[in-house]
Amino acid sequence: MIWLAATLRTFATATAILRMLASAAWLHRLIQQRVSPRWALLRGAAVPAAVSDLVVNGGDPSAVWLDHGAPPGDLPEASNRHLPEVHRLLELVWRAGMVSGAVGTALSARNSSTVMRRSGLISLLTGGIGVLASLVIFQPTWDLYHRMAYANRDWQLPDDVLLAALYPERFYQRLAVVWFGGVAMAGAAFLVAGGRQRRPSRGAG
Numbered sequence: 605m606i607w608l609a610a611t612l613r614t615f616a617t618a619t620a621i622l623r624m625l626a627s628a629a630w631l632h633r634l635i636q637q638r639v640s641p642r643w644a645l646l647r648g649a650a651v652p653a654a655v656s657d658l659v660v661n662g663g664d665p666s667a668v669w670l671d672h673g674a675p676p677g678d679l680p681e682a683s684n685r686h687l688p689e690v691h692r693l694l695e696l697v698w699r700a701g702m703v704s705g706a707v708g709t710a711l712s713a714r715n716s717s718t719v720m721r722r723s724g725l726i727s728l729l730t731g732g733i734g735v736l737a738s739l740v741i742f743q744p745t746w747d748l749y750h751r752m753a754y755a756n757r758d759w760q761l762p763d764d765v766l767l768a769a770l771y772p773e774r775f776y777q778r779l780a781v782v783w784f785g786g787v788a789m790a791g792a793a794f795l796v797a798g799g800r801q802r803r804p805s806r807g808a809g
Contacts, residue, residue, distance in 0.1 A: 606715050606722060609712040610723035611726060612704040612707050613705060613708035614723045614791075616702065616708060618701070618787050619702075622783060623660065626659050628656070631779075636770055638778070639778065640772065640775070643769075647675070650672045653674075658691060659691050675766075679766060680765055682758040683758070683761065683767045724790075724792065724793070724797075726791070728788050728791030728795065733784075734783070746777075
């Protein structure tokens with residue numbers, strides 16, 4: 605039961621970090637400065653905020669593009685079909701994360717410090733393995749994820765399309781490294797917090 609609670613809390617932590625990264629348009633722009641061609645950065649400066657909004661909050665793609673001042677004419681119809689799919693998938697993941705966090709917290713009521721340490725260990729190992737996998741075998745894993753998660757091929761865009769140029773595979777690889785690195789850092793924090801809770805308090809006398 606302790607390991608189950610720790611695993612559920614680890615999953616909840618990972619999904620919370622994923623939501624934060626998905627909504628961080630500033631981080632998208634920062635990574636794109638390294639991986640996107642200059643013409644795409646100049647022409648699509650408003651796209652990261654629009655993509656973050658669509659992925660996190662959903663809505664009509666054309667209306668969201670206009671709200672953010674993004675150029676809908678430069679984006680293929682396939683992207684307007686794919687991004688709502690991403691939103692629906694992530695919404696399911698985030699809801700599962702909230703349920704996992706609530707259940708994990710309830711199960712850890714009697715062994716909070718032990719669950720904290722074990723969730724820290726799981727998070728640290730998961731994050732470390734994830735960072736390594738993101739650096740070594742990202743492409744086959746990325747392709748497998750898309751084949752399993754989406755029924756159509758709308759995510760396969762030509763490299764000269766604005767959305768594909770702003771969000772190339774290298775963008776997602778670096779975002780994966782940041783995500784798993786965040787999970788590992790959270791795990792280290794859980795281990796430290798669990799260790800502090802375990803120490804007996806010293807009396808004044």
